[in-house]
Amino acid sequence: MDTAEGVADPRGAGVRRRRGGRVPTASMADVARLAGVSSQTVSRVSNGYAGVTEETRQQVLAAMKELGYRPNSAARALKRGEFRTIGVITFSLATTGNVRTLEAIATSAAGEGYAVTLLPVAVPTQDEVRGAFSRLEELAVDAVIVIMEVHLLDAATLTLPPHVQVVVVDSDAGDHYTVVDTDQAGGTRAAVRHLLDLGHRTVWHLGGPEDSFAAQRRTDAWRRTLAEAGRTVPPLVRGDWSARSGYLAGLELAAREECTAVFAANDQMALGLMRALHEHGRRVPEDVSVIGFDDIPEAGSFLPPLTTVHQDFAEVGRLCVEAVLRKMRQDGPERGTTLVPTRLVTRASTAPPPR
Amino acid sequence: MDTAEGVADPRGAGVRRRRGGRVPTASMADVARLAGVSSQTVSRVSNGYAGVTEETRQQVLAAMKELGYRPNSAARALKRGEFRTIGVITFSLATTGNVRTLEAIATSAAGEGYAVTLLPVAVPTQDEVRGAFSRLEELAVDAVIVIMEVHLLDAATLTLPPHVQVVVVDSDAGDHYTVVDTDQAGGTRAAVRHLLDLGHRTVWHLGGPEDSFAAQRRTDAWRRTLAEAGRTVPPLVRGDWSARSGYLAGLELAAREECTAVFAANDQMALGLMRALHEHGRRVPEDVSVIGFDDIPEAGSFLPPLTTVHQDFAEVGRLCVEAVLRKMRQDGPERGTTLVPTRLVTRASTAPPPR
DNA sequence: CCACGGCATGTTTGCGTAAACATCGCGCAG
DNA sequence: CTGCGCGATGTTTACGCAAACATGCCGTGG
Known part of the structure; x- marks a missing residue:
């Protein structure tokens, strides 16, 4: 029982394969044809719009299921102008803090319907960071969070391309960027x-x-x-x-x-x-x-x-996502640092000094 | 000096802003106009094709720079049919192994020109996994790696939607999927x-x-x-x-x-x-x-x-990326398990038993 | 009995890019 | 001197989706 077979190809005998032998996926038009409606109606169903008769809706859903239809995110993103994805630049996943923060970011982002794209930077020079940024910009990303625990090697402050919403964790660039950090x-x-x-x-x-x-x-x-x-x-x-x-x-x-x-x-x-x-x-x-x-x-x-x-760390991650989404939506060049409080946990390794 | 101006706007005096006041970005057409060439030539320069005069190339590059042009990844992905992004489903970043594997995956993927999109799944029920998959499919992702260290709660084996290239880490599903695991x-x-x-x-x-x-x-x-x-x-x-x-x-x-x-x-x-x-x-x-x-x-x-x-872990990550890219390119339904060898590190906590 | 409003649905269009095809001009062989 | 070939560039088109606009149908009130 393999993937694509037995489906009547409405476009005739066309094999419709891209280079590399990729399996063709059904488009809205395919679904529309099978359901006997227009592609716009398929779109409406796909996006849960009102104003579609229950009967029509069921037909469309059935057709979608039969063809294994999945909306094409590239087309959708192109049309909508956003990817619902946040990029995260990080220098290392070796430290607990970075990882926990990343996890919290991913979770918070998921809660907001955003995915997280990871972009590891090997050496934290400014060039590397800038490089990471251009890659990110070409990537499918609406905003960027930089988890930065190391000074840039060749510059005192962080200079980044414009037009990108950025939130920085753990930095001293609060006067230039939005920064979230542990206190x-x-x-x-x-x-x-x-x-x-x-x-x-x-x-x-x-x-x-x-x-x-x-x-x-x-x-x-x-x-x-x-x-x-x-x-x-x-x-x-x-x-x-x-x-x-x-x-x-x-x-x-x-x-x-x-x-x-x-x-x-x-x-x-x-x-x-x-x-x-x-x-x-x-x-x-x-x-x-x-x-x-x-x-x-x-x-x-x-x-x-x-x-x-x-x-x-969970709170740090949450605040990062919150901040970056706020910046994105309002396009406000909001700056400043948000501090997350800590808590002293007393265990057995501390005691009064010997007399 | 804004992007779209002086351009005969077919939609009238439209300011060309998307909802939310997003800053409009320059398109290939804008660059082409400024450089006095066709957009196709811009495309050729952008993709480093040969067959463009050095002089033209420089003009285009200058125009790109002036407008701050960045290729639109949505459009590119739509045209090319791929995102150059790998999705990673993981149940937790709390364990060392998962994190190290993830890091290695991200690094290897970056080396191949692929980004990694993270999709955390809170509770590892099969429904959750399937949910994560549908989200991933709607996301900008060409293939998926599942880092799975926990049994699915409601099913013995992993059942996933078709049409998706999957590599699984740390599972016993080697007879159904491609699996990479530590020995x-x-x-x-x-x-x-x-x-x-x-x-x-x-x-x-x-x-x-x-x-x-x-x-x-x-x-x-x-x-x-x-x-x-x-x-x-x-x-x-x-x-x-x-x-x-x-x-x-x-x-x-x-x-x-x-x-x-x-x-x-x-x-x-x-x-x-x-x-x-x-x-x-x-x-x-x-x-x-x-x-x-x-x-x-x-x-x-x-x-x-x-x-x-x-x-x-680095090797595990590397092999995952390699395997998933191979599957993607060849569309081969390759199965089986690849084992990564371990190494015993002898330190001070082991010694002969007391007599 | 007809007009009009509102709702379900269809048609057109454009997002930015790049493949495919078309054209143009220049140099060189005949 | 002419034509052919090839390299440089331009034009057309389609990718899949969804906003904007168009259509057609129904029921109701004047």
């Missing part, structure tokens, strides 16, 4: 204050890579919070988000007796950090408190379970 | 044998959820491998892929003195399992060996670093 500063402040409130004299920081906006903000907020509290700011240690880099950085920190509390810029690095501390006989949380950022699903199963800052 | 059995065998070779009398198994194909295969292969080696098959313990479920299952296993080796169906569950063992004073690997599956990036940073079965 990095608020989350960081909560984390650092939590440790200070437990009695630690200061808080060390295992920061993310230099080229990441999110990392930069967390580091800035860490410094600011300590400064506001009048504490000394220990030297910054950097990782690259990976657990491995957290481990390496942890080797350094484990050697420092005076380090009793560490704020890691994400949970993976916190994981590696804790391993290094463990290997060097420094217990968590008795000797050293560790706090993370993100609240990945596994964080509660680390050894010990990790206190961390929970990010609401 | 679950091979990986499992390697894991179990590794533990047996270390001297363990048998291997316990922390399986994945019942409704997952992958989990089922790993469980089957575990049983088979033990049987082949003439070992007793301990009772199966199940989790749901999450670290938390691994922890809960671990509480059970930790109580069993005779359990010296556990094969967890994924790394997250292994993580939770190790936490439970730790809490009950059973050391890994001295008292109990633990092996995982997937080799997530963090696996090397667990306490202790996890021995696990490495999956080559």
Whole structure:
């Protein structure tokens, strides 16, 4: 029982195959002919318009079914001038945050009747991004969301082609574009204050890579919070988000007796950090408190379970879609940044400092 | 300097705006007019055809640039009969495997000049899948890849509409569809044998959820491998892929003195399992060996670093794209399963059993 | 009894592109 | 000097759909 066979070809003996031997699909005209109506009536049925007799409607539906008719989205898009598709540019799906955000975007978009087209950019240079944009423009896309967690390598700010509705996640381009982001500063402040409130004299920081906006903000907020509290700011240690880099950085920190509390810029690095501390006989949380950022699903199963800052990725995704659709419909050059609040999740990895 | 002006507008003084105040975009005709050539010549330049004088070409390019011309993908798709887009149906982006596969698909597809449209399906009932398919068909998509890690809830096998080129990841529908999958059995065998070779009398198994194909295969292969080696098959313990479920299952296993080796169906569950063992004073690997599956990036940073079965998701994604494009182009109803080999990564969580 | 309104349906047209076919002009062979 | 061939460019047309407009039919009120 294969796909196309046995259907009386109303166009006569024409085989009607495109290059490559594609299976021909039924058009509205085919359906119209079979149902004995005009193609416009088929269109009306297809789009659920009123003003079609129930009897006619049934005939058309029957014909559609018989021919396996599917509206041709290219033609429809051409006529309507929109694709109901949102493009998403992302530099990597390796980080939890990006993936969760993407998933939320896809779900929200689906709820609005939009699909999501993915466009991965290998290297985040401005040229690459621009290239991605031209590809997207030639693609079937009405608007674009850029999930950007890394600085553009060759330019301080993001410059993009006009005529495209853009919403950016996790950037500092709020004065040029619409930006939706987690409240990095608020989350960081909560984390650092939590440790200070437990009695630690200061808080060390295992920061993310230099080229990441999110990392930069967390580091800035860490410094600011300590400064506001009048504490000394220990030297910054950097990782690259990976657990491995957290481990390496942890080797350094484990050697420092005076380090009793560490704020890691994400949970993976916190994981590696804790391993290094463990290997060097420094217990968590008795000797050293560790706090993370993100609240990945596994964080509660680390050894010990990790206190961390929970990010609401679903909300970020939802807001992105909302913002981009709003921009699309109103064509308003709306700018500014929307912040999504975080929540501190207290688990076993933080405790008062040793006496 | 707007796009359509000074042009004899057959519809009268129409401003040529679509509903919603969309910015009108330049068409080939606009470019042609400005460049003083025919639209066909613009088309030729746009598609890089030979047979256009360099001089003409430059004029056209200049005109394109001035008008900010972008080919209209809807029209192009309508004419060409293809979108150069692959749809991906996925039930969840929560698991590492799905995400990594998706990323690889997107990258491979981009390499072939194809984009990827994402279609998340909330609940994996057959109706939902079929619904996703109809949406996809109405969408701008030439072929579909289904990343399916969960059984359909209301049917044993996957039934899908005709006329669509489909490749399925991680399924048992190889006799009906083209399937690409990790060699679950091979990986499992390697894991179990590794533990047996270390001297363990048998291997316990922390399986994945019942409704997952992958989990089922790993469980089957575990049983088979033990049987082949003439070992007793301990009772199966199940989790749901999450670290938390691994922890809960671990509480059970930790109580069993005779359990010296556990094969967890994924790394997250292994993580939770190790936490439970730790809490009950059973050391890994001295008292109990633990092996995982997937080799997530963090696996090397667990306490202790996890021995696990490495999956080559990139290869899976690549093969999917390759297969689906091949099917598309040849229209061959090619079936069967392609297996991607795994690799055992030995780290610190496995050792000979205690004497 | 006819006109008019309203509803179901049909016809025309154009969206932007590119294949197929038509034309034009130039250079070179005869 | 003429004609032929070929390369460069123009013209026509169709892709499938749906808005805009046209038609035809019915019933009702004057």
